[in-house]
Amino acid sequence: MWGFYFNELIRSLPxxxxxxxxxxxxxxxxxxxxxxxxxxxxxMRASRNKPARMIVGAWVDLIRGTPFLVQIFVIFFxxxxxxxELEAFPAAxxxxxxxxxxxxxxxxxxxxxxxxxxxxxAATASGLSNYLQLRFIVLPQAIRSILPPLVGQYVLLVKDSxxxxxxxxxxxxxxxxLTVQRIPEGLMVFGLVGLLYFAICYxxxxxxxxxxxxxxxxxxxL
Amino acid sequence: xxxxxNFRIIWEYMPLYMQCFAATLWxxxxxxxxxxxxxxxxxAMRLSQSRILRSIAGVYIETIRSTPLLAQLxxxxxxxxxxxxxxxxxxxxxxxxxLNSGAYYAEIIRAGIxxxxxxxxxxxxxxxxxxxxxxxxxxxxxxxGNTIRPMLGQAIILVKDSxxxxxxxIMELTRAGQVLTSERFTPAEGFLTTAAFYLIIYYMLKxxxxxxxxxxxxREAH
Amino acid sequence: xxxxxxxxxxxxELHVLNSINLEVEKGEVIVVCGPSGSGKSTLIRCINRxxxxxxxxxxxxxxxVHDKKTNMTKIxxxxxxxxxxxxxxxxxxxxxxxxxxxxxVRGFNKAEAEKLGREMLTxxxxxxxxxxYPAQLSGGQQQRVAIARxxxxxxxxxLFDEPTSALDxxxxxxxxxxxxxxxxxxxxxxxxxxxxxxxxxxxxxxxFMDEGKIIEIAPPNDFFTNPQTxxxxxxxxxxxxx
Numbered sequence: 001m002w003g004f005y006f007n008e009l010i011r012s013l014p015x016x017x018x019x020x021x022x023x024x025x026x027x028x029x030x031x032x033x034x035x036x037x038x039x040x041x042x043x044m045r046a047s048r049n050k051p052a053r054m055i056v057g058a059w060v061d062l063i064r065g066t067p068f069l070v071q072i073f074v075i076f077f078x079x080x081x082x083x084x085e086l087e088a089f090p091a092a093x094x095x096x097x098x099x100x101x102x103x104x105x106x107x108x109x110x111x112x113x114x115x116x117x118x119x120x121x122a123a124t125a126s127g128l129s130n131y132l133q134l135r136f137i138v139l140p141q142a143i144r145s146i147l148p149p150l151v152g153q154y155v156l157l158v159k160d161s162x163x164x165x166x167x168x169x170x171x172x173x174x175x176x177x178l179t180v181q182r183i184p185e186g187l188m189v190f191g192l193v194g195l196l197y198f199a200i201c202y203x204x205x206x207x208x209x210x211x212x213x214x215x216x217x218x219x220x221x222l
Numbered sequence: 223x224x225x226x227x228n229f230r231i232i233w234e235y236m237p238l239y240m241q242c243f244a245a246t247l248w249x250x251x252x253x254x255x256x257x258x259x260x261x262x263x264x265x266a267m268r269l270s271q272s273r274i275l276r277s278i279a280g281v282y283i284e285t286i287r288s289t290p291l292l293a294q295l296x297x298x299x300x301x302x303x304x305x306x307x308x309x310x311x312x313x314x315x316x317x318x319x320x321l322n323s324g325a326y327y328a329e330i331i332r333a334g335i336x337x338x339x340x341x342x343x344x345x346x347x348x349x350x351x352x353x354x355x356x357x358x359x360x361x362x363x364x365x366x367g368n369t370i371r372p373m374l375g376q377a378i379i380l381v382k383d384s385x386x387x388x389x390x391x392i393m394e395l396t397r398a399g400q401v402l403t404s405e406r407f408t409p410a411e412g413f414l415t416t417a418a419f420y421l422i423i424y425y426m427l428k429x430x431x432x433x434x435x436x437x438x439x440x441r442e443a444h
Numbered sequence: 445x446x447x448x449x450x451x452x453x454x455x456x457e458l459h460v461l462n463s464i465n466l467e468v469e470k471g472e473v474i475v476v477c478g479p480s481g482s483g484k485s486t487l488i489r490c491i492n493r494x495x496x497x498x499x500x501x502x503x504x505x506x507x508x509v510h511d512k513k514t515n516m517t518k519i520x521x522x523x524x525x526x527x528x529x530x531x532x533x534x535x536x537x538x539x540x541x542x543x544x545x546x547x548x549v550r551g552f553n554k555a556e557a558e559k560l561g562r563e564m565l566t567x568x569x570x571x572x573x574x575x576x577y578p579a580q581l582s583g584g585q586q587q588r589v590a591i592a593r594x595x596x597x598x599x600x601x602x603l604f605d606e607p608t609s610a611l612d613x614x615x616x617x618x619x620x621x622x623x624x625x626x627x628x629x630x631x632x633x634x635x636x637x638x639x640x641x642x643x644x645x646x647x648x649x650x651x652f653m654d655e656g657k658i659i660e661i662a663p664p665n666d667f668f669t670n671p672q673t674x675x676x677x678x679x680x681x682x683x684x685x686x
Contacts, residue, residue: 064378065424066417067385070396074417077409155287162290166389173292186300194289194297201288341531344494348527349545349597350520359544363535 005185009192012179019175020196026171027161029093031154034100041101042108043134056105063102068163071095076167092164100157107153111146112138148212155204159197172196228408232415235402242398243419249316249394250381256320257380258373261327268332279328286325292386294318299390315387323380330376334369335361374431381423395419445470445601445632446491451500451510453486460486461497462656470600473627474634475643475664478653479679484636487653488603491634492520505600521549524594528606530586532578538565538589539574542596550597557596564592568622584615591622602626604635638683644668652676 044052045060063071075098076091086094115138123133165174176193180186232239267279286294295318302309309317338361346356388397399416403409446468453461460483468474476484489495490502493509493516502509507519532541542561546552552560565574568588578586587607594602604623608616620642627633627646637643643650643664650667652660652675660667660676671677 061424061428062421065421065428067382067396067420069385069388070399070413070417070420073396073399073403073409073413077403078413081410159290162292163386165292173290173296176293176296180296180300184300184304186297186302186304188304190293190297190301193293194285197290197293198285198288202284205284205287339529339531341527341529342533345525345527345531345533347494348492348520348523348525349593350517350549351545352517355548359548360533364533367535 002185002188005183005188008183009179009185009188012183015179016172016175016192016196019170019172022169023158023161023171023173023196024200026089026092026096026164026169027158030096030100030161031157033093033097034157035104035150037097037101038104039108041105042112045105045109046112060102060105063099068095068099068160069166071099072164072167088164088168091167092161092169096157096161096164099160100153103153103156104150107149108142108146111142111144114145115141144215148208148215151204151208151211155201155208158200158204162197228411231402231406231408231411235398235415238401239395239398239415239419242393242395245392246381246384246394246419247423249312249319249387249392250377250384253316253319253323253384254377254380256316257323257327257376260320260324261331264324264328265331265335268328269335283325283328286322287329291318291322291383292389294322295386295390311390311392312387315384315390315392319380319384319387322383323376326376326379327373330369330372331365333372334365337368338364370434371431374427374434378424378427381427382420385420445472445505446634447501447503449501449503451490451497451502453490453495453497453499459656461490464500464658466651466658466661468632468634470632471630472632472648473646474649474651475647476634476636476651476653477638477643477679477683478659479682482653483656484651484653485605487651488605488634488636491601491603492516492523492525494525517549521545521597522600524591524597524599524602526587526590526594526602526604526607528610530578530583530590530610532586532590532593534578537575537577538570538581538592541578541589542593545593546596560596560598561592564595565589567595567625568592569618582615583611584618587611587615587619588622591619591626595626599631601632601634604633604637606636606638608637608639640668640683652679654679 041056041060045056047053072092072095075095076086076088079086079091119137119141120133123137128137161171162173165171165177168174170178172193176189180189183189264279264282267275268283270276295315298314298318299311302314342360342364343356346360351359384394385396387394388400391397395416399412402412402415406412446466448464448466451461451464452459462483464487476487478484486495490497491504491509497510500510504519505522508514509516509519533544536544539558539561542564543552543554543557546557546560547554562571562574565571568591570585570588570592573581573585573589578589581589587610591602591607607623608619611619616639620639623633623635624642624646635642647664649661650664651658652662652667652671652673654675659673660671662672667676668680671680
């Protein structure tokens with residue numbers, strides 16, 4: 001039977017590639033939007049403006065404190081109730097962007113706060129505005145400690161994207177779920193699913209580790 | 223949305239929620255215990271002298287970290303029966319959660335041990351403490367101090383990850399939201415109540431994390 | 445008390461200890477100095493085998509440290525070692541730092557160990573700091589706790605590896621005072637240090653090293669006023685002018 005199912009699985013490969021494409025699309029869009037929003041969130045979280053800090057902090061806690069699956073259900077099932085009809089795909093991108101942005105906010109904020117206070121004081125003393133301080137003094141230094149966990153976060157993003165299969169987005173995981181109804185060899189089908197995720201995530205994990213080593217060396221040279 | 227929010231339905235379903243809240247707690251608790259045990263063993267293997275043990279632990283950890291939990295869950299859920307192993311759903315879920323978090327715990331413990339300054343080990347050697355005494359009195363207490371925060375962070379992730387068990391029909395908090403939604407067509411009441419219960423667990427673990435951090439007074443200078 | 449006979453050690457290509465011969469008598473205070481990378485730290489780290497030697501004989505209090513079969517625990521229990529970076533255990537109070545070895549290595553009971561710990565912390569002038577954690581102490585205080593930790597072993601020998609070079613200038617003297625008192629009480633000591641005032645006052649002999657070799661061994665006054673080698677002269681000039 002194994003041989004027969006194996007051939008069946010090989011014949012389903014185009015279907016899996018479509019799933020792979022969907023995973024990359026959902027994760028890729030969320031990565032771009034999430035990173036942009038996350039940087040703004042992080043700058044607000046590390047700012048001297050207390051209400052901004054607290055609002056962003058409450059949002060981060062809300063997202064960190066609840067499972068992503070529940071967040072997707074809320075966006076996909078509840079938003080229509082207040083008049084926002086969403087297809088599964090945009091709902092998935094919104095949910096994943098929101099999740100990623102909240103984590104990147106924390107990463108960026110702690111990166112900014114890790115820059116020694118004296119740097120800002122020196123910049124203030126030479127008359128740089130808040131924006132200029134951030135742009136030319138703080139962020140370039142913070143980026144060293146931001147980059148490795150940021151790439152690590154992208155790995156989580158790809159993995160978390162598997163959960164959007166629950167609202168019917170036909171990504172790699174959903175393709176596996178549909179295929180296993182036809183080819184009842186769970187190890188084989190989800191072995192292939194795992195392999196496809198591995199192909200995306202493993203290089204990213206190594207990139208994160210590499211950046212971490214690079215950045216540590218670079219900062220000790222400072 | 224909120225003007226139509228029906229608290230009476232939530233109250234009606236409260237016994238179900240409490241039962242499912244308990245289920246989430248014990249499923250996560252059991253998996254947490256298993257994951258720490260697996261993590262300690264995998265970490266010991268990864269740091270051992272034997273090349274074979276190191277490789278086995280390495281493959282396990284990298285595979286888990288590079289694939290989504292949901293794919294792992296389906297791998298066991300559909301895969302074990304195809305090998306003729308029939309387990310109750312909850313046990314399949316606990317196994318998947320245990321093996322998943324176990325890999326992350328292995329990395330957390332390893333980082334905690336490797337973060338200890340080598341001078342600490344030398345000081346122990348110079349006072350004539352044996353290997354076991356150095357581990358027991360100097361290395362492990364400090365590793366625990368280094369790791370308590372990431373350990374609790376992983377526990378929070380584990381509780382949230384347990385929501386995926388709802389996708390293989392295990393009754394827990396997220397499933398309770400799905401039941402309420404499908405029986406009464408009230409997704410807002412269903413999923414926001416579920417989210418509130420997760421937030422209770424999240425804030426409790428977060429407070430505990432902050433408290434334990436304060437107790438470890440010596441860390442403040444580092 | 446400590447006897448090096450033709451001791452050699454390499455780090456890969458680097459000959460870090462080159463044919464070392466040195467006899468240290470009981471009650472002597474030896475100050476080891478030399479440029480960085482000269483092997484001076486390695487010289488004393490060999491004594492309790494923090495680093496093993498590869499050739500030659502090293503005998504400490506009648507026990508052969510070069511012999512792999514020698515049980516080092518007993519030797520280590522008789523030697524106090526003070527590190528440049530203190531290496532206090534951050535999760536233990538000052539008192540716990542000093543009592544861990546007596547409790548676990550010597551097998552003292554808790555009351556005995558604490559009595560001894562208090563006594564030694566008092567001796568280094570920290571009677572009022574016994575329940576503080578290292579993070580709550582200044583650098584000088586931390587280093588004095590480290591010395592007290594060494595002393596609770598009731599050691600026959602005290603070794604110091606650049607004990608003051610991680611300290612702010614105003615804290616150096618409090619550590620040197622403690623070391624000076626120890627020297628005057630007749631403790632056998634070897635100290636790697638560039639504190640020449642200390643060396644002049646209490647050292648029996650100064651050992652000057654460069655590139656893994658002992659270049660000169662002389663009483664402090666002779667070495668400081670009239671070094672016999674060019675390298676010794678050059679070294680003294682560089683530390684005196686800085």
